[in-house]
Amino acid sequence: xxxALDAITQHKGxxxxxxxxxxxxxxxxxxxxxxxxxxxxxxxxxxxxQGTFTPLNQTLRPDSxxxxxxxxxxxxxxxxxxxxxxxxxxxxxTNNWVPARDMKDKMLRIFKNCMEGRTMYVIPFSMGPVGSxxxxxxxxxxxxxxxxxxxxxxTRVGLPVLEALGECGDFIPCIHSIGAPLAPFQADxxxxxxxxxxxxxxxxxxxxxxxxxxxxxxxxxxxxxxxCLALRVAxxxxxxxxxxAEHMLILGLTSPEGKTHYIAGAFxxxxxxxxxxxxxPTLPGWTVTCVGDDIAWMRLGEDGRLYAMNPETxxxxxxxxxxxxxxxxxxxxxxxxxIFTNTGLxxxxxxxxxxxxxxxxxxxxxxxxxxWTPEDGRKAAxxxxxxxxxxxxxxxxxxxxxxxxxVPISAFLFGGRRASTIPLVNQAFDWEHGVFMGSAAxxxxxxANLSKTGVLRHDPFAMLPFCGYNMGDYFxxxxxxxxxxxxxKLPKVFFVNWFRKDDDGKFLWPGYxxxxxxxxxxxxxxxxxxxxxxxxxxxxxxxxxxxxxGLDISDDAMKQLLAVEKEGWLNEVDGLSKxxxxxxxxxxxxxxxxxxxxxxxxx
Ligand code: SAT
Ligand code: MN
Numbered sequence: 358x359x360x361a362l363d364a365i366t367q368h369k370g371x372x373x374x375x376x377x378x379x380x381x382x383x384x385x386x387x388x389x390x391x392x393x394x395x396x397x398x399x400x401x402x403x404x405x406x407q408g409t410f411t412p413l414n415q416t417l418r419p420d421s422x423x424x425x426x427x428x429x430x431x432x433x434x435x436x437x438x439x440x441x442x443x444x445x446x447x448x449x450x451t452n453n454w455v456p457a458r459d460m461k462d463k464m465l466r467i468f469k470n471c472m473e474g475r476t477m478y479v480i481p482f483s484m485g486p487v488g489s490x491x492x493x494x495x496x497x498x499x500x501x502x503x504x505x506x507x508x509x510x511x512t513r514v515g516l517p518v519l520e521a522l523g524e525c526g527d528f529i530p531c532i533h534s535i536g537a538p539l540a541p542f543q544a545d546x547x548x549x550x551x552x553x554x555x556x557x558x559x560x561x562x563x564x565x566x567x568x569x570x571x572x573x574x575x576x577x578x579x580x581x582x583x584x585c586l587a588l589r590v591a592x593x594x595x596x597x598x599x600x601x602a603e604h605m606l607i608l609g610l611t612s613p614e615g616k617t618h619y620i621a622g623a624f625x626x627x628x629x630x631x632x633x634x635x636x637x638p639t640l641p642g643w644t645v646t647c648v649g650d651d652i653a654w655m656r657l658g659e660d661g662r663l664y665a666m667n668p669e670t671x672x673x674x675x676x677x678x679x680x681x682x683x684x685x686x687x688x689x690x691x692x693x694x695x696i697f698t699n700t701g702l703x704x705x706x707x708x709x710x711x712x713x714x715x716x717x718x719x720x721x722x723x724x725x726x727x728x729w730t731p732e733d734g735r736k737a738a739x740x741x742x743x744x745x746x747x748x749x750x751x752x753x754x755x756x757x758x759x760x761x762x763x764v765p766i767s768a769f770l771f772g773g774r775r776a777s778t779i780p781l782v783n784q785a786f787d788w789e790h791g792v793f794m795g796s797a798a799x800x801x802x803x804x805a806n807l808s809k810t811g812v813l814r815h816d817p818f819a820m821l822p823f824c825g826y827n828m829g830d831y832f833x834x835x836x837x838x839x840x841x842x843x844x845x846k847l848p849k850v851f852f853v854n855w856f857r858k859d860d861d862g863k864f865l866w867p868g869y870x871x872x873x874x875x876x877x878x879x880x881x882x883x884x885x886x887x888x889x890x891x892x893x894x895x896x897x898x899x900x901x902x903x904x905x906x907g908l909d910i911s912d913d914a915m916k917q918l919l920a921v922e923k924e925g926w927l928n929e930v931d932g933l934s935k936x937x938x939x940x941x942x943x944x945x946x947x948x949x950x951x952x953x954x955x956x957x958x959x960x
Contacts, residue, residue, distance in 0.1 A: 362389045362479060367524045374530055378498055383470045384477035390505060392515015400506045408547040409503055414706030419693040423702050424503060425726055426575055427548040431699060432741045433577045435806050435822050438559040449827030450939045457562055464560060464569045474539025475500040480508050481518040484587050484668035488521045489761035497531040497581050501574045507696060510671040510745050512582045529566055529590060531581040536572040550574050563825055566590045576673060587652045587668045589825035596826060596834050604819045605653035606634035607665050609755045610876050613642030618883055621653050621665050622770035623819040626805030631674040635686035635753050638873030640904060646755035648764055661842040664763035676700050676742045680714030683869050689752045696745040699724040701737030710738035740804035767883045772853040773800025773816060778925030779854040781866055781918040782875045784882055784896035791850025792835045793951035797933050815936050829943025836947055851879055857918055865914045874904050892921045893958035923959055930956045
């Protein structure tokens with residue numbers, strides 16, 4: 358429905374904002390998205406016509422498409438991501454701060470006339486079930502139909518959202534442009550975007566709040582409901598309103614006896630959140646159901662427990678490494694109605710990527726559109742190539758995944774990619790120790806961000822790129838939950854590391870479905886039955902407490918996986934102490950206390 362907006366909403370604030378936006382961006386035409394299936398099809402056809410989409414083989418991959426981005430536009434751009442507030446201390450040392458007023462002037466200059474020659478799409482979207490008091494509504498304007506179709510999978514879009522907004526509801530304005538206006542008669546390209554990395558801007562005006570994103574059409578840079586709204590903006594709102602917006606998967610774990618506990622886990626981008634969230638346990642009788650794979654919004658319920666909901670409706674998962682062996686449920690989720698970006702394209706018209714569990718074809722078209730054969734030695738798929746798949750297609754989607762009340766969380770997991778020191782699993786002594794563990798998280802960097810990969814960086818709570826305010830205040834916010842409810846009603850906290858390597862650089866733990874063994878122990882700890890030993894770093898599984906039945910793993914590997922290596926830990930303490938210095942007086946005293954206590958326990 359290329360409808361005029363004033364025919365479908367009476368929201369004066371929205372209409373006034375859109376008038377201003379049109380005046381600034383000067384699009385050729387305006388299209389308001391109704392969220393219908395016909396509209397989705399129409400947009401896909403349009404993308405095919407424009408050369409952005411290649412339709413995949415209808416038998417092998419029904420109603421699915423491949424997009425190839427421009428090689429300069431393949432991941433989030435953290436160094437071009439800004440928190441725009443008046444006071445630098447409110448953004449804190451982990452964010453790129455810019456003074457809000459100057460940045461607004463700059464954005465007004467940069468966005469001026471940037472949609473000339475293009476259509477502006479207006480996407481009303483709801484993060485969380487439409488109409489739930491805990492959901493947030495955004496209105497994204499964009500000149501990218503690719504963004505429209507991805508948003509349609511990832512969020513709830515269209516007329517029901519406008520209805521929920523009513524005549525005076527709150528919404529978060531989100532302005533997105535690929536930054537590639539078209540002059541009259543200028544031919545378009547398949548993936549138009551600003552090519553100069555220094556001219557891309559992902560800006561969060563936290564005090565308004567509003568989001569302005571310029572120059573990129575890829576993932577979290579452009580689908581503004583995801584990292585921008587549901588994490589950076591929402592984390593700031595959550596701090597003020599007393600809840601949590603976290604970079605966490607949410608899964609349900611059900612025992613052979615039929616008891617379910619929900620677990621939320623924070624891991625940096627491309628560290629296996631999607632794999633864990635919908636894992637197929639190797640332990641007989643145990644099942645995992647998926648509530649979400651990337652973002653959790655959590656509040657205390659009336660019973661004093663913490664309830665989590667997934668504000669999204671789709672998965673934007675990393676393709677390479679996803680296979681029927683590593684994540685069968687993701688493969689099933691992406692069987693149809695899926696958008697692939699930057700994977701390889703086989704001669705049969707299906708997608709292919711590295712470690713897909715399917716032998717490399719003799720020939721394909723790689724993610725840059727070139728002929729490719731296995732002998733080339735190049736990657737066929739970009740390491741950050743993605744599938745956008747509807748969550749409803751996940752065979753193990755949890756029955757409560759759209760419940761506006763959310764699901765009660767029994768345990769938190771923190772983790773990252775750590776080749777050494779950090780054991781397979783370690784339980785915090787209490788809430789404060791758990792928050793300390795979250796603050797101490799770090800990971801070797803991945804291709805999800807356009808910077809050097811494989812370097813260890815601190816990534817507290819996996820929120821380094823996503824916390825929209827001073828991280829020191831964020832730590833305090835987490836600590837504050839101990840005073841808001843009974844300590845025993847809060848989730849138990851665990852630190853896990855699936856990525857431990859031996860001296861030859863080989864992974865010690867098989868991971869994937871075998872992680873159910875660790876989840877089982879966590880379940881038992883929550884129930885009060887799992888056996889643990891107290892160590893200087895936390896509670897580790899007692900000998901024999903991890904169910905290793907049927908697993909071929911050496912005693913020596915297990916010993917390494919569950920060792921407390923004093924020297925490595927003293928290094929961690931040192932590194933963390935220096936890292937904490939960055940937060941100055943915004944660092945809660947409790948965390949220094951935890952650090953000192955750990956050092957003392959290590960002796
Ligand atoms: O591009 S996204 O930010 O959506 C994916 C990720 O980095 O986790
Ligand atoms: Mn993520």
